[in-house]
Amino acid sequence: MNQKELFNIERNDKVGRYAVAKENLRAGDIIFSEKPFAYGPKSDSPCICVGCYNFVDCTNLCKTCSWPVCNAACENLPSHREFECQVFSKAGVKFQAVEDPTEVCLQYECLTPLRVLLSKEKHPKRWDEEISMMEAHNDLRKNNPIWEFNQHNVVEYLRGPCKLDRFSEDLIHTVCGILEINAFEARTNSGQLIRCLFPKLAILSHNCVSNIHHAVKYIGTGDDDDCCVTVRAAIDIPKGSQLNSSYTYSLWPTLVRREFLKESKYFDCTCERCSDKTELGTHSGTLKCQKCDNGVILSTEPLSDICEWKCTHCEFKTNAVAVRKVFAAIQTEIDNVDCTIGPEGIEARETIYRKYRSVLHPKNSYMTILRSVLVQLYGKTEGYTLEDLPDLLLERKVELCQQLLEVLDIIEPGCSRIRGMTLYELHGPLMILARHQYQNDAINKDQFKKELKKAINTLEEAVKILKQEPETLPEGQLAVMAAEAFKQLEENFDLLVENA
Ligand SMILES: [Zn+2]
Ligand SMILES: [Zn+2]
Ligand SMILES: [Zn+2]
Ligand SMILES: [Zn+2]
Numbered sequence: 151m152n153q154k155e156l157f158n159i160e161r162n163d164k165v166g167r168y169a170v171a172k173e174n175l176r177a178g179d180i181i182f183s184e185k186p187f188a189y190g191p192k193s194d195s196p197c198i199c200v201g202c203y204n205f206v207d208c209t210n211l212c213k214t215c216s217w218p219v220c221n222a223a224c225e226n227l228p229s230h231r232e233f234e235c236q237v238f239s240k241a242g243v244k245f246q247a248v249e250d251p252t253e254v255c256l257q258y259e260c261l262t263p264l265r266v267l268l269s270k271e272k273h274p275k276r277w278d279e280e281i282s283m284m285e286a287h288n289d290l291r292k293n294n295p296i297w298e299f300n301q302h303n304v305v306e307y308l309r310g311p312c313k314l315d316r317f318s319e320d321l322i323h324t325v326c327g328i329l330e331i332n333a334f335e336a337r338t339n340s341g342q343l344i345r346c347l348f349p350k351l352a353i354l355s356h357n358c359v360s361n362i363h364h365a366v367k368y369i370g371t372g373d374d375d376d377c378c379v380t381v382r383a384a385i386d387i388p389k390g391s392q393l394n395s396s397y398t399y400s401l402w403p404t405l406v407r408r409e410f411l412k413e414s415k416y417f418d419c420t421c422e423r424c425s426d427k428t429e430l431g432t433h434s435g436t437l438k439c440q441k442c443d444n445g446v447i448l449s450t451e452p453l454s455d456i457c458e459w460k461c462t463h464c465e466f467k468t469n470a471v472a473v474r475k476v477f478a479a480i481q482t483e484i485d486n487v488d489c490t491i492g493p494e495g496i497e498a499r500e501t502i503y504r505k506y507r508s509v510l511h512p513k514n515s516y517m518t519i520l521r522s523v524l525v526q527l528y529g530k531t532e533g534y535t536l537e538d539l540p541d542l543l544l545e546r547k548v549e550l551c552q553q554l555l556e557v558l559d560i561i562e563p564g565c566s567r568i569r570g571m572t573l574y575e576l577h578g579p580l581m582i583l584a585r586h587q588y589q590n591d592a593i594n595k596d597q598f599k600k601e602l603k604k605a606i607n608t609l610e611e612a613v614k615i616l617k618q619e620p621e622t623l624p625e626g627q628l629a630v631m632a633a634e635a636f637k638q639l640e641e642n643f644d645l646l647v648e649n650a
Pocket of ligand 2: 213214225230231234235236
């Protein structure tokens with residue numbers, strides 16, 4: 151936590167505070183690390199343990215406050231015991247039993263705002279210096295349904311039953327707004343999503359192409375060292391350049407990203423990617439023209455959500471509203487198969503892929519999203535393990551990875567988690583295909599060596615990226631395994647060639 155920080159905070163009237171690189175940064179350089187000001191359940195949470203955030207059936211309750219926990223160890227975690235546990239037990243606010251613990255439980259809405267408020271009292275200096283100036287946009291949020299929702303589920307709950315009228319309505323709304331706009335998601339070791347408030351990370355401006363990589367290390371101790379974030383340069387960043395993180399899902403097309411940013415973060419993104427008709431050549435939003443053979447349909451004003459969209463070749467026209475509807479329909483189809491795994495999962499996604507191949511540009515976001523799941527399924531699914539796959543499907547996996555990487559190189563450049571995972575997925579089929587080709591005399595020994603080297607280099611790049619992930623998360627564990635595999639391949643290269 152004590153290494154020097156490689157950024158400066160600057161300020162202008164238009165965007166407020168932002169961060170710039172203090173010196174030339176190389177991809178992978180640590181820019182800063184920090185502890186969260188507070189962290190806790192996300193909004194719309196189902197019933198989870200207030201200690202470790204795992205799903206619970208609500209039969210075990212904290213002996214002090216009677217809120218759901220897994221066991222005694224969870225109820226004693228400082229993040230619970232020293233925060234809401236004291237408030238709830240003192241005020242006698244018990245958890246109200248619910249019918250279905252897997253459904254959204256509104257009683258959880260107050261938890262993270264409450265932790266921020268209590269943290270404000272515990273760390274007033276940190277609040278003043280790092281949190282109080284954060285954007286909450288109370289003015290913009292006031293007419294918004296979320297405001298009413300917070301008023302009911304957070305403000306009135308805390309000031310009423312929880313007897314916390316020492317916190318004003320305004321302050322509580324401000325805290326809710328600060329969380330909505332500035333909190334970052336993190337994953338616990340068992341994969342639950344929580345939200346964390348990182349003051350420095352929140353200073354970084356948004357850009358739909360991020361140049362930093364951040365990784366949150368959840369340990370599960372519930373103390374000060376839990377959920378620290380490490381922010382690194384994802385690509386080489388020249389001294390004086392802005393540091394940008396992305397508050398949205400980079401795989402989405404501009405229409406969807408900008409709508410999300412407007413609705414949840416209250417600003418209109420005008421970044422280079424959003425301003426460009428082809429989204430920097432990625433064609434994330436582009437459709438194929440159905441009226442002619444060669445045309446593609448592009449927005450006439452990328453920063454508008456109502457403008458005309460036109461074919462580049464013929465007279466065909468449509469508009470942003472209609473395109474947005476097409477995207478929503480495809481997203482729904484993809485969401486509907488979200489939980490389908492195994493061979494059916496592959497088939498279901500390949501079916502959607504085939505269905506929209508004639509409608510969407512090959513690099514369109516939804517093709518990319520489907521690829522990002524398919525590359526994970528091919529090779530790891532029962533009946534579809536790498537050893538099972540015929541060359542045709544190995545080639546399919548390679549093709550999907552390469553098409554995905556072409557887009558990721560632009561929208562998730564450098565040391566991004568998804569690039570690391572995709573490179574890892576690519577190396578396996580490359581290796582097996584090379585061996586098959588050699589065995590079938592399609593390539594000679596030298597060509598085989600070259601192909602093998604290519605696969606090993608791909609693995610090496612994956613390791614370089616994934617080793618930035620905390621070892622507590624699956625990507626970090628994969629990095630350890632991949633590093634070992636890389637070492638073995640390097641050491642046994644000649645043997646591998648001879649035994650092929
Ligand atoms: Zn627990
Ligand atoms: Zn408790
Ligand atoms: Zn943008
Ligand atoms: Zn056309």
